[in-house]
Amino acid sequence: MDRRDFIKKAATLALLAPLAKFEAFAAPATTVPGLVDKQSSLREGPQVARRPYKDTGLTVPLMGMGMMRLPTRGGKADIDYEATEKIIARAMRAGMNYFDTAWFYHDGQSEICAGKILSKYPRDSYYLASKMPCRALRTEADVERIFNEQLRKCKVEYFDFYLMHALNARLWKRSQELHVYEFLKKQQAAGKIRLLGFSFHDSYEVLREIANAKEWDFCQIQLNYLDWKAYHSKEQYEILTRRGIPAIIMEPLKGGRLASIRPEAEAILRKERPNDTPASWAFRFVGSLPNVLLMLSGMTKIEHMEENIKTLSPFEPLTEKERLVMAEAFGKDAVDTVPCTACEYCLPCPASVGIPTVFRIYNRYKSTGDKALFQKEMSELDNGQHGAKSCIACGACLKKCPQKIQIPTWMATIAREQK
Template structure:
């Protein structure tokens, strides 16, 4: 089947095809009685089994923190969010060995301990980046079971595969080890998360048998990050898709005034985040849409979006297309704040710099959103301290040319600073 024929197939239909709703015991929301409408999020069936998963999953990488600059989780707030999620049927929790400097899995184990083990799904990951020998694989896996306080993982992934880590994972026989754990009942479903080009994805899909796959997908990355092609490869292979970064590291929840105006005009009562999440959920082969929810209000908004989920209409797709056109005019850096680039060998605060710069680019407020804050950075933390070693770019899942972006940002900063100094000098001379 060539690409044109594939795009016409019933599996993809269109970029935003209608979705079949699946509740826990019903295949259509229309058939539900008033008694069944309990505020639970819509669920999707896993392949042709009786297993259903919530269309909204709880990503445990951006949990509330006691201090925004440190990894310690605000467990009091996070536990309440987990309880609320369970109440609403959001019972898929996605964590990983390195999240929150290793604390995320520990928190998940503690927070879910009071619930029956068959009432929720845990997804966690093994990162080949951290492995040196085959013995490390078993050490990491056993440590995860211990931290999560469980004797099996529902959805287990080889983490962040790309053209560099896939050969390493194969040489260490990571897949073979995990497959044996699946046969022993300690893993229920085996998959991988992915950060690379579609050609690499096709290679990974073709070389092993997978139960599911996790990719980055949102309305900006559908074309920019070639997520469309990734989605098509997995759909054609019959592999259900779990989506990460549907909000692109929250950037699609905090858009430019122009983008927000477009959304408000179309539907004033709906958040920008809801639009982005519905975009992803409207794709028929998406099994779970992960959202890293830092605040309780994020969770509540997402629950509203996915309760009795409604796919985007044709008019709503046109609205998003208009927003995409406006978004591409901002000049923001396509950073999702995953922090895989850190630590920088010389101390440059890469994600923070990109976050501030993007805040300025999407808001138009240079002084308050970037200039004034950036000026207070220590010299070693500024973009100008970059020595162009390229270590960060090699680790970036978005394939950003980080040194080039840092140079661009600091050049703009210096130009604005010099202009401000010149204007101030002119004013002081006039006043004198």
């Protein structure tokens, strides 16, 4: 190992030190009416590892199924029910009985899908999470109307986990004006919400302010290997841990980015564990954090579900040596790309630019250097999506992107590089 490598590895170990620091973490007790442990009714074969929720007796699977990226038959709202039903049945057999939907997902169809499919299972065999769409609220009356509509769409009488969706400084202020938290606390007292939290996209200073402002049962943050430092996930995780708020993790693969890495980076991982994929390493990084209650993963194919079940049954935390291997592999892969997580909040674009698709193609080009493939993929966008050249720089997407990506500026850069 030369001096540069040594310094790089030492710095990485320092970066990952907090993984070990919280091993003695124990969240304070909580008592919530109606909070009972739920196990899948269909358990069969290897079971996904579970984590306890404080000392309530409730356990959840270490991974939940995100219903933001379900299989479709083309359009975003055209969910492939047959494929989704198979994936959910497989999840239930493996004990992965946590499902996360939201008002906005699949243009409103995700909650309906959750209701239609999950209502075939006993209500005490699965956890359902949904979210108050804070950016859609115009009046205080909207809060109650939407909440009741969500219960109806999901065909349930209560949500196990309920979140104020995608809070940032602006939406937190707006939600306070509309007394959203107070309304939701009343629903919790009435048994319509078991655990109340929020999902979050902003700076860690804002997270600290919101976490300290109210009592929260959990919080959902973006955390993955690449964002640990770049997106200040480390600081966010530590704020929650100090406050005793269990963390639910979104984007553990950074929108799929960590599942598909450069061949030379993957070779480093395969040398250590030949049968493990880059995605499994990324999940193990997140699951090794003791204050992580659960991580979410969107699984559009049954193969994704099978691979995730394999990673989590049983779950093996990363060893010190594996952390170094991971640093070496993903460090090689951390090139200057657009930090897009493919959440699609920026869509629709008035010029039909397929924003996340364009970023995905561009990111791959930046990590492989294959310009011919980049130009080919950009000229073959499907489903009516247009490329970077079509961006008219209207700025409509800017306010909607939780990652604060300067989308029109990137589109101009990508259009230039396409030549």
